[in-house]
Amino acid sequence: MRVAVIGTGYVGLVAGACFADSGNSVVCMDIDPKKVEMLKRGEIPIYEPGLEDLVKRGNREGRLSFTTSFDEAVPSAEIIFLAVGTPPLPDGSPNTKYLESAAREIGRSLEKAPASESKIIVNKSTVPIGSHRVVAEWISAETSRPFEVVSNPEFLKEGSAVDDFFKPDRVVIGTENLEAFKKMADLYAPFVRQGNPIIHMDTVSAEITKYACNAFLATRITFMNELSRLCEATGGDIEEVRKGMATDIRIGKHFLYAGLGYGGSCFPKDVKALISTGDRYETPLEIVAAVDAANTKQKLRLIEAMTRYYGGALSGRTFAMWGLAFKPNTDDLREAPALEMVNALIEAGASVRVFDPVAMPNAKKYFREKLGSRLTSVHFSTSSYDAVADADAMILATEWNEFRHPDWKQVHLAMKHPLIFDGRNIFDPDKLTALGFKYFGIGRGKHAVT
Numbered sequence: 001m002r003v004a005v006i007g008t009g010y011v012g013l014v015a016g017a018c019f020a021d022s023g024n025s026v027v028c029m030d031i032d033p034k035k036v037e038m039l040k041r042g043e044i045p046i047y048e049p050g051l052e053d054l055v056k057r058g059n060r061e062g063r064l065s066f067t068t069s070f071d072e073a074v075p076s077a078e079i080i081f082l083a084v085g086t087p088p089l090p091d092g093s094p095n096t097k098y099l100e101s102a103a104r105e106i107g108r109s110l111e112k113a114p115a116s117e118s119k120i121i122v123n124k125s126t127v128p129i130g131s132h133r134v135v136a137e138w139i140s141a142e143t144s145r146p147f148e149v150v151s152n153p154e155f156l157k158e159g160s161a162v163d164d165f166f167k168p169d170r171v172v173i174g175t176e177n178l179e180a181f182k183k184m185a186d187l188y189a190p191f192v193r194q195g196n197p198i199i200h201m202d203t204v205s206a207e208i209t210k211y212a213c214n215a216f217l218a219t220r221i222t223f224m225n226e227l228s229r230l231c232e233a234t235g236g237d238i239e240e241v242r243k244g245m246a247t248d249i250r251i252g253k254h255f256l257y258a259g260l261g262y263g264g265s266c267f268p269k270d271v272k273a274l275i276s277t278g279d280r281y282e283t284p285l286e287i288v289a290a291v292d293a294a295n296t297k298q299k300l301r302l303i304e305a306m307t308r309y310y311g312g313a314l315s316g317r318t319f320a321m322w323g324l325a326f327k328p329n330t331d332d333l334r335e336a337p338a339l340e341m342v343n344a345l346i347e348a349g350a351s352v353r354v355f356d357p358v359a360m361p362n363a364k365k366y367f368r369e370k371l372g373s374r375l376t377s378v379h380f381s382t383s384s385y386d387a388v389a390d391a392d393a394m395i396l397a398t399e400w401n402e403f404r405h406p407d408w409k410q411v412h413l414a415m416k417h418p419l420i421f422d423g424r425n426i427f428d429p430d431k432l433t434a435l436g437f438k439y440f441g442i443g444r445g446k447h448a449v450t
């Protein structure tokens with residue numbers, strides 16, 4: 001099939017590369033000329049395991065190309081995916097200006113398509129409920145050519161995006177048009193050979209499903225974070241509680257880890273968007289609103305604990321921070337709890353030695369813009385061991401695999417004080433205590449900061 005993808009970010013690039021890999025002819029379009037030039041050279045602007053090989057193969061075999069021109073992507077495509085960003089506005093509702101601009105450009109380019117061919121326009125971006133109608137209006141304002149707008153929300157996870165796209169738990173296709181559904185199901189058939197379902201539903205339900213999934217997962221995480229506070233107050237250990245819960249098959253084991261709160265480009269923004277949609281339809285979503293508020297507090301919970309531990313005196317201290325990305329296997333810093341913690345520490349007069357296995361270039365850019373003259377309070381370390389040099393304490397902010405089993409003797413020797421604040425509960429408190437460290441985790445009973 002001939003496919004166009006508009007917006008070549010995390011979602012668009014992964015989708016485009018995976019569709020090309022299954023034999024389709026794919027043109028990925030983006031308004032960012034630097035990104036497109038990089039991709040044409042076979043360079044990948046984001047860190048995503050497996051993606052580089054896929055893009056290079058698609059490029060080499062002529063099935064995947066990149067452009068900044070709508071006219072090179074749209075007129076010849078049978079299916080056109082919209083995968084532009086929908087970041088939050090200050091009131092939490094999604095900013096649809098990129099969506100509108102892309103939809104109108106698609107409309108204008110459709111004028112150059114064969115008059116008889118009806119196109120499928122796919123909302124793959126996470127869009128406000130009812131957007132299929134609005135997108136159709138924007139396109140119709142620019143063209144009278146036939147098209148159908150379909151909702152096909154994306155559920156991939158950064159860090160395992162290629163795997164998730166090739167083996168989705170399910171594919172959701174929202175459309176009232178049976179022909180459009182059949183064509184979309186055909187496009188996705190290579191990815192569901194093991195029998196995972198392609199679920200056909202009405203367009204509005206598909207749009208709601210995306211928000212429902214993210215808000216529900218965010219709720220699970222937040223529930224555990226809340227319980228971890230109760231553990232700290234009562235002497236329980238959230239890790240034991242988690243095991244007891246996760247083995248109940250009605251509950252399951254995923255997204256039950258207490259920590260520093262959720263971040264990333266999706267959960268925070270989608271939770272806020274769902275709340276604002278509820279308000280717009282005069283259906284307040286009270287659980288979701290509570291999740292959002294609790295998560296905002298959670299991101300600074302460890303810093304509050306540290307402030308208590310040091311009797312308020314963080315100024316003049318040096319802290320090591322292991323991990324900056326909002327989760328492992330990605331260089332994405334959007335809404336990462338680590339960034340807020342670094343900012344709070346610097347605000348309190350401390351300095352921070354940061355290290356992340358892949359997010360350092362993005363971190364340098366972020367802190368340069370954010371901190372200005374206070375940038376001297378951040379040391380960009382070359383390794384996790386460099387980060388702990390002469391540190392008063394180490395904060396584990398992202399659970400990268402390589403942090404799980406460090407050479408603790410080397411860490412101990414390097415630190416000024418052998419003190420660990422484990423924001424993701426990945427270390428064994430008894431082991432670290434036996435090695436001479438003082439250990440604090442999140443909700444870890446006797447190892448909690450009181």
Ligand SMILES: NC(=O)c1ccc[n+]([C@@H]2O[C@H](COP(=O)([O-])OP(=O)(O)OC[C@H]3O[C@@H](n4cnc5c(N)ncnc54)[C@H](O)[C@@H]3O)[C@@H](O)[C@H]2O)c1
Nearest residue numbers: 007008009010011030031032084085086098102125126154
């Ligand atoms: N990142 C994820 O894990 C994920 C997962 C599921 C769904 N989503 C949703 O998918 C959408 C895209 O997310 P992302 O993380 O890929 O965003 P992103 O910011 O990484 O990429 C968006 C891209 O769109 C481009 N763009 C903006 N306006 C454009 C226009 N008018 N025409 C062409 N290109 C344009 C930008 O230059 C950018 O490259 C969002 O709605 C997001 O909520 C993201």
